[in-house]
Amino acid sequence: MSRREDSFFPNLEGRKRLDLIFKLVFFSANLVGLSVLLLLLGKIVRDSWGWLDMQFITSFPSRFPEKAGILPAIYGTVYLMIITALFAIPTGIAAAIFLEEYAKKSKFLSFIQVNVYNLAGIPSIVYGILGLTVFVRWLNLGRSLLAGGLTMGLLVLPVVIVTAQEAIRAVPESLRHAAYALGATKWQTVRYVVLPSALPGMLTGIILALSRAIGETAPLIPIGALTFIRTIPKSPFDSFTVLPIQIYNWTSRPQADFRAIAAAGIVVLLIVLILMNSIAIFLRNKYQGRIKEI
Amino acid sequence: MIKSGKDFGRERGIQLILAVAASFSVLVTAFIIISLFEEMSGFFREVSLKEFFTETRWSPLFNPPHYGIAPLVAGTMLVTVVAMIVSVPLGLASAVYLSEYAPDKLRRLIKPVLEILAGIPTIVYGYFALTFVTPAIRAVIPGTNVFNALSAGIVMGIMLIPMISSLSEDAMMAVPMSLREAAYALGATKLEVAFRVVIPAAMSGIVASFILAFSRAVGETMIVALAAGSTPKLTLNPLESIQTMTGYIVQVMLGDTPFGSIEYKSVYAVAGVLFFITLSLNLVGNRIVRRYKEVY
Numbered sequence: 001m002s003r004r005e006d007s008f009f010p011n012l013e014g015r016k017r018l019d020l021i022f023k024l025v026f027f028s029a030n031l032v033g034l035s036v037l038l039l040l041l042g043k044i045v046r047d048s049w050g051w052l053d054m055q056f057i058t059s060f061p062s063r064f065p066e067k068a069g070i071l072p073a074i075y076g077t078v079y080l081m082i083i084t085a086l087f088a089i090p091t092g093i094a095a096a097i098f099l100e101e102y103a104k105k106s107k108f109l110s111f112i113q114v115n116v117y118n119l120a121g122i123p124s125i126v127y128g129i130l131g132l133t134v135f136v137r138w139l140n141l142g143r144s145l146l147a148g149g150l151t152m153g154l155l156v157l158p159v160v161i162v163t164a165q166e167a168i169r170a171v172p173e174s175l176r177h178a179a180y181a182l183g184a185t186k187w188q189t190v191r192y193v194v195l196p197s198a199l200p201g202m203l204t205g206i207i208l209a210l211s212r213a214i215g216e217t218a219p220l221i222p223i224g225a226l227t228f229i230r231t232i233p234k235s236p237f238d239s240f241t242v243l244p245i246q247i248y249n250w251t252s253r254p255q256a257d258f259r260a261i262a263a264a265g266i267v268v269l270l271i272v273l274i275l276m277n278s279i280a281i282f283l284r285n286k287y288q289g290r291i292k293e294i
Numbered sequence: 295m296i297k298s299g300k301d302f303g304r305e306r307g308i309q310l311i312l313a314v315a316a317s318f319s320v321l322v323t324a325f326i327i328i329s330l331f332e333e334m335s336g337f338f339r340e341v342s343l344k345e346f347f348t349e350t351r352w353s354p355l356f357n358p359p360h361y362g363i364a365p366l367v368a369g370t371m372l373v374t375v376v377a378m379i380v381s382v383p384l385g386l387a388s389a390v391y392l393s394e395y396a397p398d399k400l401r402r403l404i405k406p407v408l409e410i411l412a413g414i415p416t417i418v419y420g421y422f423a424l425t426f427v428t429p430a431i432r433a434v435i436p437g438t439n440v441f442n443a444l445s446a447g448i449v450m451g452i453m454l455i456p457m458i459s460s461l462s463e464d465a466m467m468a469v470p471m472s473l474r475e476a477a478y479a480l481g482a483t484k485l486e487v488a489f490r491v492v493i494p495a496a497m498s499g500i501v502a503s504f505i506l507a508f509s510r511a512v513g514e515t516m517i518v519a520l521a522a523g524s525t526p527k528l529t530l531n532p533l534e535s536i537q538t539m540t541g542y543i544v545q546v547m548l549g550d551t552p553f554g555s556i557e558y559k560s561v562y563a564v565a566g567v568l569f570f571i572t573l574s575l576n577l578v579g580n581r582i583v584r585r586y587k588e589v590y
Contacts, residue, residue, distance in 0.1 A: 015483050015485075015486070016483060018483070018485060019483040019484055019485040019486075022485045023391075023395050023484070023485075025387060026387045026388070026390050026391035026395060027391050027395070029383070029384045029385075029387030029388045029391065030387075030388045030391055030392075030404050030407075030408075032384055032452075032455070033384075033388065033407060033408055033411050033452070033455050033456070034404075034407050036411070036452050037407060037410060037411055039426070040414070040418070040419075040422050040426075043422065043425070043426050044418070044421070044422075047425070090315075091315050091318055092315075094311065094312045094315035094316070095312070095315040095316040095318065095319060097312050098309075098312035098313050098315060098316040099316055102309055102312055102313070103313075103316070111320070112316055112317070112319060112320060114577075114580070114581075115319055115320050115323055116319050117576075117580045117584070118323075118573060118576045118577060118580060119319055119322060119323060121506065121509060121510070121513075121572060121573075121575075121576035121579075121580070122326070122513070122569065122572060122573065122576075123512070123513025123514070123515065123540065123568060123569075123572055124513070124515065125513070125515045125540050125543050125544070125565070125568075126326065126330075126513070126565055126568060126569050126572075127326075128547070129329070129330070129543070129561065129562065129565050130322075130325060130326050130329055132547075133329035133332070133333070134325055134329055137553065154322055157318075157319065157322070158319065161319065185305055186305060186309075187304070187305050187308045187309075211413065214415075215413075215414075215415025215416070215417065215418075216415070217415070217416070217417045217515075217516050218416075218515035218516055218519075218540070218544070221544055221547045221548060222543070222547045224547075244415060244417045244516075247417050247418075247421070248417055248420070248516065248519075248520070251417075251420065251421050251424060251425075251520055252519075252520060259421075259425055262421060263421070266417075266418050266421060269415065269418070270414075270418070273413065273415070277413065
């Protein structure tokens with residue numbers, strides 16, 4: 001190769017080889033995530049093997065791992081999610097409607113928006129301390145389901161707002177114009193045109209927010225979700241425990257058998273999460289692009 | 295049809311309700327700050343600011359007690375740095391592959407795996423750190439403590455990979471195709487395009503993803519509560535048991551600390567510092583990320 005050609009193709013072979021090597025390096029970075037995921041799932045299934053049965057689902061916690069179960073934790077988790085959803089979904093959607101449809105661009109609007117984004121990044125344990133101070137002490141709700149559910153509601157509120165905003169933003173402007181042209185008021189347009197079209201997107205966001213809430217442990221520790229309760233909560237003012245708290249308690253004990261039932265609890269938690277996410281994906285696929293077809 | 299006066303009242307009423315809901319988020323922030331400050335002021339009546347920030351021991355249960363936050367901050371930073379050492383190269387490499395190399399089919403396979411990793415509850419990561427990663431480390435380095443910053447940091451780093459990967463990928467995807475095409479036209483390889491064109495152009499977005507991941511690591515609680523230990527210590531050795539700010543809060547909250555005691559108030563002081571650090575990081579990170587979304 002002459003010098004002249006050389007300057008046109010400075011070490012092309014070597015550069016291509018380097019490109020290939022790095023392509024493999026970048027690819028294997030993704031394999032790390034996948035292999036850890038498989039390792040983690042394998043480890044948990046193996047640890048829990050033989051422990052996850054009907055007795056485990058239908059029993060109360062116990063000093064003896066072979067008799068212990070997650071019944072109150074399951075009830076606690078379901079009740080907590082109901083309270084969280086009742087609080088966070090209407091508030092979040094209403095806030096999103098206001099921010100997207102009503103508010104005029106202003107300093108205050110962008111302040112609210114920045115505030116929502118930053119609320120999402122506040123450590124969950126800080127929400128727990130907020131809940132302890134405001135709900136447990138100031139409002140005197142005690143260490144109750146209601147206090148826990150409201151705390152969790154505050155935690156997922158920014159997620160609900162942001163995803164609902166995105167869903168509303170995705171509704172084509174032409175639909176609104178059509179409604180206005182027929183003489184609809186602002187609220188009628190929102191209620192009968194925007195909300196129905198944005199609903200699937202909102203639902204996806206809500207499910208994602210709730211699956212975040214189901215797995216959260218830290219915010220409920222200051223609230224004082226108990227781990228050793230022998231009753232199923234009957235009212236929102238009763239004390240409670242949830243799956244992640246129960247798992248935390250069992251994991252933090254040194255005995256291998258408690259670790260095993262912690263793993264069994266994790267399997268239950270992961271199955272619930274997989275179910276919820278499958279519903280979210282199903283909704284997303286079913287309704288994706290439906291508006292464009294019209 | 296002409297709208298009646300009642301209709302207007304209804305419209306205005308609805309708008310008011312929606313506005314209240316939107317302002318609610320600001321109220322939450324206000325309540326966080328108020329509730330932290332109330333107990334913090336009580337704490338700082340008993341412990342001087344000077345002691346809090348310059349004392350090098352954190353031992354609330356000793357007599358006399360010491361309240362220097364340095365060991366808790368140091369423990370937090372130790373775990374966070376380990377987490378960043380794991381997550382920054384892996385997350386960035388993953389993002390480069392997804393944005394520059396991956397064929398569409400493979401992208402659609404890798405993205406869900408990352409989403410699953412991101413959706414796993416932190417308590418599960420904590421379990422994994424304590425029962426798998428720690429024994430593995432102890433098998434390699436026998437002197438390692440059962441509770442150590444390394445195990446918590448490694449697992450936290452893995453947890454952060456999806457966050458860095460997806461935020462960095464967004465930033466890289468936002469780099470206009472024309473820039474890449476110009477470089478290809480000059481005979482650059484993909485690697486050269488990635489390192490000399492795409493990454494520099496997406497730099498602020500990539501840095502923002504690091505900042506947000508850092509903030510997340512500082513505030514992460516369950517992994518460190520299970521795996522990092524509960525011995526506040528000024529050390530650079532990741533094989534020792536340490537305590538993070540979040541770990542201290544959990545430890546006190548699990549005990550029977552009475553309301554109003556100095557130990558109870560100290561939680562608010564630690565949480566206040568935690569809140570301040572994460573809020574500052576998030577403000578910077580989110581500002582950069584959002585500017586990106588608006589420009590392209």
